[in-house]
Amino acid sequence: MTTQNKDNNRRNFLKSSATAIATGLVGGSIINSFVSCKDKNKTEGEKMNVLTHDGKLVAIDKSQMANFKPHISDEDVRKGIPGKKFVMVIDLAKCDGCGKCTKACNKMHYLPTNKAWLSVVDMQDSSETAPYYFPKPCMHCDNPPCTKVCPVGATFKREDGIVAIDNTRCVGCRFCMAACPYSVRLFNWLEPEKPNIVETTPAAEHVFQSKKGCVEKCDFCPHMAREGKLPACVTGCPMNAIWFGDANEDAVTCYDGTTTKLSQLLQDGAAYRFMEELGTEPSVYYLPPTNRSYDAKEIKIENAE
Amino acid sequence: MRVNQKHTIILFLFFLANTTLFAQDEKISGNIVLQMGANDTMHVVTATLTNIATKQPVKAVQLTFYVQRTFGLMKVADGTTDTTGITSAEFPLTIPPGDPSGKITVVAKVENSDVVNDTSFSTLATSKIPYQQSKKIAASIAGSNAPLWLIIAFTLTVGTVWLFFAYVLYLVYLIKKSAVKSIHN
Amino acid sequence: MEKIDQEIKNKIQDELLATVGKRYRQETFWVIFLSIICIGGTVAWIFQLKKGLGVTAMRDYVSWGLYISLLFFFVGISLIGALVSCVLRLSGAKWRYPLIRIAEAVTLSAIFFAGFMPVLDMGRPERLYYLITHGRIQSPILWDVMAIATYFFGSVIYFYLPLIPDLATMRDKLTDAPKWRRTLWKWLAMNWTDSLIQRKLLKKGMFILCIVILPVAISVHTISAWLIAFTLRPGWNSTIMGPYFVFGALMAGAAIMILIIAKLRIGYRLEKYLTAVHFNHLGKILLALTAFYLYLNINKYGVPAYKMAKDEKPVLEDLFFGNNSILFWFTQIVGIVIPIIILSIKKLRNTIRWVVTSSILVLLGALINRYLIVVPSMLHPFVPIRHAQPGFATYYPTLTEWTITASSLAGFLLLTILLFKPFPVITIWEVTEELEKQGEKPIGVENILTTQNSAYHAS
Structure with a gap:
């Protein structure tokens, strides 16, 4: 039933977007999506770049905006994708620290280079043990310390496991940042540079989440998952180090499309979760960095302090 | 098929x-x-x-x-x-x-x-395994809705204190009231 | 019970009412000076609102800084009201009478700014009302908001109740004041005729409030402590936080009380009412609280330092030997140990100057200590900081931030002064009532205070 509805919605949507494209293309070309929105005048016949829910940029006339109704409601977003429980598995043995996951993520979410939702941390537990690269996305904990403390429910745990942020709700108290033991949350200290796109989905599933005075972080790309597509970091990792999938289906998929049984992967790889002792129950699993496919000695640990 | x-x-x-x-x-x-x-x-x-x-x-x-x-x-x-x-x-x-x-x-x-x-x-x-309905993740305080015990405890605590405040303000009202009487007498 | 000589009563009333509406040169200077700082702070705040919190030195690692430290400081000194009006009342200390209104005024203005600091720290203060429309009572912030609001409201009532008889005195005596003032006093005095029933009702109200406000006051500070103790951060993840904050608060509160009465005593010429005995008693209280705070500090830092667990180690090393070590040892030695030594010596404790000196040290230590509670833990998260952008792995507050911080402190002092202004700073009726109970004695509260070490009168 749900899939049928979704298909219907999609068909209606495609119909409306087709008319929109037709009218939009008469007037002009697609505006560069990175043009700053500061210099735009709100005039008739202005073109807008609309990011459709299937990840396409469509230039349309501004008067056609009404045709772009969100295909999911605010409640859908708060509830999550039905029947899913998203998990990520990161194979530390394969990660050579190239940082392409961060780049792909930043591209997907229009983040500047000085921000990283997914940062690759060089880790060394002690001077005698081997260093390794540690990609650190949001752990999407099942017992999230951040959603516990949010005073307004701006960050919330969805039934599909995703911890999302609604930046139309966030008051910017930054309690969640203090509460997060993984330091994955970022704050928009100044006005972020906005891409010239308009999104029709509810705020918590926006591709571009930066808003002055609000918190943002890795969101597991729910807009992609709704389309059955992998998050940007997975499709951006040429080492096949990041797996993503649905725990309810007991399957995870990586960059080259290989899909494998999640339980088997966790068992065979002796997977662990980061800082399990904190009881946060993360949704991200790590496979220990054994038999690495790169030279561990080349990692240089740079201490910030 | x-x-x-x-x-x-x-x-x-x-x-x-x-x-x-x-x-x-x-x-x-x-x-x-x-x-x-x-x-x-x-x-x-x-x-x-x-x-x-x-x-x-x-x-x-x-x-x-x-x-x-x-x-x-x-x-x-x-x-x-x-x-x-x-x-x-x-x-x-x-x-x-x-x-x-x-x-x-x-x-x-x-x-x-x-x-x-x-x-x-x-x-x-x-499949032999039934379809996984979206199940509630057991995290009462982390969830969107407050657990009942918390609502009760919160309301009771705050309510009691404010009731006492209201009573004290009532006493102030009585102070005003009692004076009116004595003036009339 | 002998009736007090009406003449003496009149004299006390006249003396204490003298401060109402009167302008003092030094006071005017302070009001203007503090107002200028506040205006500067407002400008800085507008700048911060426009640009975003990026104008501060707070970044993704140190996401809480001076503002939240100051929140803890203000919540701390707001506890003085509860100390004087409840703890001293319940312990039957008669010398507290002249202090009640001063303590409540400090409490009121401190709790007001405690409520204001989080707003300064918010990324989107225009969404403040979301706390009501979308509030989640699972969050300690909601508890804190509720506790601060409750304590503020309770303190307003507690400020007002003992004011009723004094307002009546003002209504009756200060007949040459502007009309709107007299109307206001008349309305606020609630037809007070000093009848027996009214006195009984007033005492009852004050007693109830005294009992109720104590847990509220403790909850305010405990919940503020929970804001950081409820997180998993090294240095914060500790069960001692609640009591640590409460006693740190009482200590800071006692210190600021001493400083304020020292200033008022000279400035408002209240030497007869705020005597060396008060400084002696408050000095003793400060000594006890400081000593207990030292004990709590040993527990808070000593216990994890003995274990030196992996996560706690960087925070503790930063405090003991690192960048923050100067501040840390300053708070411990200058802010705690030296005041303990000064106050332990009876000779020094009996001199106002030394009590005031140790209060300044304690207060300064307490202020820095709030900063040391907040910032070092944020600088040492579980996941080590790597490749941090410049300015992200350190915290040096910016000018804007200092301006806003300074103006919050200035605003607190200003509000306190302004609360002293429209009313007599000392509860007249309680002082005269105490005199009545003591029988006719020569004028001057000093003499009363020396004779009442043992007697306890249920009030």
Whole structure:
């Protein structure tokens, strides 16, 4: 039933977007999506770049905006994708620290280079043990310390496991940042540079989440998952180090499309979760960095302090 | 099922028309028919591979069996067709379904064969594991709605204190009241 | 019970009412000076609102800084009201009478700014009302908001109740004041005729409030402590936080009380009412609280330091030997140990100057200590900081941030002064009532205070 509805919605949507494209293309070309929105005048016949829910940029006339109704409601977003429980598995043995996951993520979410939702941390537990690269996305904990403390429910745990942020709700108290033991949350200290796109989905599933005075972080790309597509970091990792999938289906998929049984992967790889002792129950699993496919000695640990 | 099959055949005829013109002549186009069965612990999938043109079984072709997942096809088994064009394979009944119908989509594929062009066929099977409804993650304080005990405790504590405040303000009112009386007397 | 000589009563009333509406040169200077700082702070705040919190030195690692430290400081000194009006009341200390209104005024203005600091720290203060429309009571912030609001409201009532008889005195005596003032006093005095019933009702109200406000006051500070103790951060993840904050608060509150009465005593010429005895008593209280705070500090830092667990180690090393070590040892030695030594010596404790000196040290230590509670833990998260952008792995507050911080402190002092202004700073009726109970004695509270070490009168 749900899939049928979704298909219907999609068909209606495609119909409306087709008319929109037709009218939009008469007037002009697609505006560069990175043009700053500061210099735009709100005039008739202005073109807008609309990011459709299937990840396409469509230039349309501004008067056609009404045709772009969100295909999911605010409640859908708060509830999550039905029947899913998203998990990520990161194979530390394969990660050579190239940082392409961060780049792909930043591209997907229009983040500047000085921000990283997914940062690759060089880790060394002690001077005698081997260093390794540690990609650190949001752990999407099942017992999230951040959603516990949010005073307004701006960050919330969805039934599909995703911890999302609604930046139309966030008051910017930054309690969640203090509460997060993984330091994955970022704050928009100044006005972020906005891409010239308009999104029709509810705020918590926006591709571009930066808003002055609000918190943002890795969101597991729910807009992609709704389309059955992998998050940007997975499709951006040429080492096949990041797996993503649905725990309810007991399957995870990586960059080259290989899909494998999640339980088997966790068992065979002796997977662990980061800082399990904190009881946060993360949704991200790590496979220990054994038999690495790169030279561990080349990692240089740079201490910030 | 039957409708599905016809569709596939028509599709493949289209394909045939296209591929025979440009592809190498030695490859033939195949058609796979899947039949699902099960024993106590395993799904048993039986595939029959035939030549679309001659309707003859094709032997000694490697078939791979997949289960459709959200983000890709998960390989569960493989097999090689015998002289009757049939191969069968088993995979565990415990593969969970991906949609509310409780069914799993099983896909058989011929990939990189020397004899047959790449082809695939999919069918539905019933999983032994029920579909996972979105279940509440047990995190009472982390969740969106406050647990009842917290609401009661919060309201009671705050309410009691404010009731005392109200009572003290009532006493102030009484102070005013009592003075009026004494003035009148 | 002998009736007090009406003449003496009148004299006390006149003396204490003298401060109402009167302008003092030094006071005017302070009001203007503090107002200028506040205006500067407002400008800085507008700048911060426009640009975003990026104008501060707070970044993704140190996401809480001076503002939240100051929140803890203000919540701390707001506890003084509860100390004077409840703890001293319940312990039957008679010398507290002249202190009640001063303590409540400090409490009121401190709790007001405690409520204001989080707003300064918010990324989107225009969404403040979401706390009501979308509030989640699972969050300690909601508890804190509720506790601060409750404590503020309770303190307003507690400020008002003992004011009723004094307002009546003002209504009756200050007949040459502007009309609107007299109307206001008349309205606020609630037809007070000093009848027996009214006195009984007033005492009852004050007693109830005294009992109720104590748990509220403690909850305010405990919940503020929970804001950081409820997180998993090294240095914060500790069960001692609640009591640590409460006693640190009482200590800071006692210190600021001493400083304020020292200033008022000279400035408002209240030497007869705020005597060396008060400084002696408050000095003793400060000594006890400081000593207990030292004990809590040993527990808070000593226990994890003995274990030196992996996660706690960087925070503790930063405090003991690192960048923050100067501040840390300053708070411990200058802010705690030296005041303990000064106050332990009876000779020094009996001199106002030394009590005031140690109060300044304690207060300064307490202020820095709030900063040391907040910032070092944020600089040492579980996941080590790597490849941090410049300015992200350190915290040096910017000018804007200092301006806003300074103006919050200035605003607190200003509000306190302004609360002293429209009313007599000392509860007249309680002082005269105490005199009545003591029988006719020569004027001057000093004499009363020396004779009442043992007697306890249920009030």
